[in-house]
Amino acid sequence: MSVITVENISKHYIIDHKRGKGTNSLRDAITGTVKGWFGSHETADDLTHEEFWALRDVNFSVEQGDRVGIVGHNGAGKSTLLKILSKIVEPTNGSVRIKGRVASLLEVGTGFHPELTGRENIYLNGSLLGMRRDEIRKAFDEIVAFAGVERFLDTPVKRYSSGMYVRLGFAISAHLNPEIMIVDEVLAVGDADFQKKSLGKMRDNSASGRTILFVSHNLTAVQALCNKTLYFEKGQLIEQGETNQVVASYLSKVSRTRLRLAWETPEEAPGNDLVRVRRIELIPEYPAGATHIDVRTPMRIQFEFWNMMDRANLNLSLHLYSLTGECIFNVGSDSTAYGKGLIQGECVIPGYFLNDGTYTISIMIVKDTVTPLYNMEEGITFDVEDFREGVAWYGKWPGYVRPQFPFRVQALEPIIDIR
Template identity: 85%
Template sequence: MPVITVENISKQYIIDHQKGKGANTLRDVITENLRSIFGRNKNDNTITHEEFWALRDVNFTIEQGDRVGIVGHNGAGKSTMLKILSKIIEPTTGSVRIRGRVASLLEVGTGFHPELTGRENIYLNGSLLGMTRSEIRKQFDEIVAFAGVEKFLDTPVKRYSSGMYVRLGFAISAHLDPEIMIVDEVLAVGDAEFQKKSLGKMRDNSASGRTIIFVSHNLTAVQALCNKTLYFEKGRLIEQGETNQVIASYLSKVSKVRLLRQWDTPEEAPGNDLVRIRRIELIPNYEEDSNSIDVRTPMKLQFEFWNMMDRANLNLSLHLNSLTGECIFNIGTQSTAYEKGLIMGECTIPGYFLNDGTYTISMMIVKDTVTVLYNMEEGITFDVEDYREGIAWYGKWPGYVRPQFPFQTKMLEPAVTEPAAVSSKP
């Protein structure tokens, strides 16, 4: 019998658009409200309403013990679906039937009270899952050991780092015996060792009959954990089934070469009120005998953005990822003070560095080296083709990188040949 049944689920949001000049400060808000009260508002601030469907007509069932991955681009409806399953929001139409207790880890600090200590939040979360104090106490030491927060157990969690938040939140969700466990991309905040440990714990939970729902852009992690996968696109469930088959279908749709993205004005550009993207471009230096990127090809990445702040210390952080979501490398510029205006960054990726395959480049704009102002995910997508010379082996070259480091061999000592035996006749 299914533990989750989703029937004809749709979720609609109403987006308000205000024409004319908006109110930017508290003084503007008060002034505009007073003018409207006394009928003296001369600005055309007509509000129009736009319907946005985050989900449309979604249907699926999940059996007990299934490990279900959910994949798709940003904005595909994955997080909205998880919030409906977690009963954080209600669907506009359709119904969801769930059998069993649900533990959700959808964002950093989910279910935590910031003023309470780590110890107190463990008991609070257990109570929300319907567990008694004695049941929580039996798992308490394992939770603390898994999260690695022993030294900070009696510290208010508002002082925790994002990594500590995630470790404790996952440890609570994984150890307090929920029948259904829902985990969003939040695990990406943790370090590689914690991610590996968490995936192992989810596999162990599934083996004991618990159901796992896991959303991640890291398709390798989805393949390693999940036996079934749902593929969402623009609010609709495009495909569902065995994980390797669904991911292969997803990759075939998203693998599109895109070397240039450009916007002419800040108004149409992606970003926010602080920064907006003008251009991101990958410029290959092709070999004379080629018009495509291969393992020999050096490339230059150029990135331009508008800074709308009077003065800010900014740096760029570049992530090069495999198509399955694994980060190949991450590099950043020095933090520099900038005034308002157009800023450019440039990076060179040398030839004989990347192996053949499909890659994406994302770029973060960071303030004061810690605050992410805007993250442009999947900004550039490109393919690297294979090239071999003087090599007779034609199997797949393993790995994501393919550098040509100095690597030589030499004879240290030749083998000694025994002299032939000499026979003498009398």
């Protein structure tokens, strides 16, 4: 039985731009406000209008008990879709039919009143979901235990951290028996234990007949939870079907190799007033006869940045991520005092360390070992291909790393034939 039916929905926005001007600065905003006080207003001739389709002609249906992942780049239309399904915004065209009570967790603090305590917000959210007071009371202790906010239950939630907000919001949504749960990327705010617990709870809810819609950039979480997946790109539904198949298709489209990024001057380089990136480059040391990176290939990662501070203790922190969003490792350099000027760092990844797959390197410049000055989240992206010698099995080698550790096997005594 279909509990969600989406037919030809589109969402259209008009974006206004000032003629001949880029992004408004704070000064522009203040100037505009002051002009408004004295009756000087922009006319229609001062603005240009851009049409933007956040969603276009989207069709799909969701069966009861399905766990549906929604994947795609930022700006693909995922969050707009969830807001339409949650009845926060209306579609420009098309229709949506939903059977059942919906609980949505779309951003930190959704459905919370900041002045109310955690205890009061549990009852408020339950009431918004149509629950009776005795039903809420029955689930109350389990909600509090799951969220881990016992000590702060009678504290106004405006004093909660973002992680506490998410834990309590998810616990309420998951325990107050909605027929349909809609969860956006907000779970990424929680720690690893909470994410694991939340995925398990959503899986349990689905086993009891509840339906889950789950947006995440963490494709591993999508594969672990969801039996079906929708892939969106530029507001259009590109593919839908079994999760592993759709995720593989999505990865094949977004996978790309980018081994060098460089900027000539600090003015055009990414960064801020303290530090700016000059170059990040991955330099493979190909084995004889090889022309591409494979599991044997050692790699040097070089990073250069301009330091604009007179004196600062700085170090580099390098993160290596899989394309599914998991951090494979993080390694940092020593903290050293530097003056103004160009600084270079280098890290070596040995051969026979990474398994085949697609990886992304991010670099963070850190001051005094604790204060991030700039985080270059998407630096180098590269593919590692498979290579095997003397192995007759050619299935997918499991894991993200593929080291060649010493591994001795020997017979300790001869086998005695007792027949």
